Amino acid sequence: MSDRIVSAAVVVIGNEILSGRTADRNLPFLATRLNELGIQLREARVVPDLEDEIVRAVNETRARHDYVFTTGGIGPTHDDITGDAIAKAFAVGIDYHAEAVAILKAHYANTGAELNTARLRMARVPAGAELIDNPVSKAPGYQIGNVFVLAGVPAIMQAMFESLKHKLVGGLPVRSLAIAAYLAEGAIAKGLGELAGRHPEVDLGSYPFYRQGRFGTSIVGRSTDPDRLAAAAAELRQLMRDLGAEPLEESTNSPG
């Protein structure tokens, strides 16, 4: 564990997300799992299947964050151009990777399907990259520099993430705490703003809701300092009571 903030970005690659055909499910998964590992997701981008757009997003994000995760575009079809774009972003070549070829050969020998030229494309890997195991459908992901190149299909992406997570070094774990009350956001805003001013080490987010015919607000506190988080939470509960509402504990999470 590192004693500083460790940050990450996600680059979602795929026309199907931007056309509205498919709703992305990888971002919520990665956001949650990274946070559990003490890595703060600070940025996400969705880009189309265009090489220049992928190169640009990968190069901008890998310069700004400790880790970058891409999803999508590593299958066997003509629109799977992530590998070439990653090679271009790192200014390295891309070629058939002996270990990846062996994995695909063994897999297709097992299934009886033909390892044709299109399928073999999935063994093309940028020079210097290290494979990431794909226990679901075998065609591997890979890591190059601080960039992890993963599949777009959620079940495969999730399995690849579990295969690679031992390589990630988390920073200070972020504790979070959610407290709700049946108070309109506009009623608690002033006191909450003052409270946030007194606790700069605690990130306080405010999320209005409407449940069972009543307006309410969930306040989420996040901090790497559990004592300061607890102190802010105590003040928050008191603020809610002062405004005539009972604080409702929603959830606590203490990853680490």
Next chain:
Amino acid sequence: MSDRIVSAAVVVIGNEILSGRTADRNLPFLATRLNELGIQLREARVVPDLEDEIVRAVNETRARHDYVFTTGGIGPTHDDITGDAIAKAFAVGIDYHAEAVAILKAHYANTGAELNTARLRMARVPAGAELIDNPVSKAPGYQIGNVFVLAGVPAIMQAMFESLKHKLVGGLPVRSLAIAAYLAEGAIAKGLGELAGRHPEVDLGSYPFYRQGRFGTSIVGRSTDPDRLAAAAAELRQLMRDLGAEPLEESTNSPG
């Protein structure tokens, strides 16, 4: 209607998306609705509640696209900083907007709740912006230049979008067509790649699926030219039959 490609970007503002607490629902809605209006969503970004990050994302995207839509951060609490960030991005001031103040006064007079300082913050609007009606909860969104600033709560964002859509000028509508077959992606990849090479005006995406115990692939064709789309689709159906599978029509959409 414009006779060129009209492009858009979405900037989702909110720590809650990046922490995994909330799954974004605005991007799929905007992607679908914009496409229906002949506007191609070409990029999306998720940024945290940090002024510099919002300024950067808004300025980069508004220079690259015809329209930009932001969601989130326009409520009454201390973490709602979108207005100030937008003003900074456009290098203009931000102040109470007379019409917005009047809307909020009328609304809170109706509901009986107090129009306090925090709620009045929702009437702060960057100089030169034009209000966007919010039929759900009244506090307005606004347009400044080619940027539309919308709420983060999906029901409110969607209502605001319907209020503003008459201001958007779409380009050539994109027709799309999805044809599936019980063929593995790797089996159709070669023929599909050749087909894509013969039809550069048709964007062909390939999406594997697993249904009722069988692997299959959906091919989505998108084009502004209906004749070329139809020609590519006819070849695609023939390709599927040549590979021994029956083409299954999934959906056609002809916005415009």
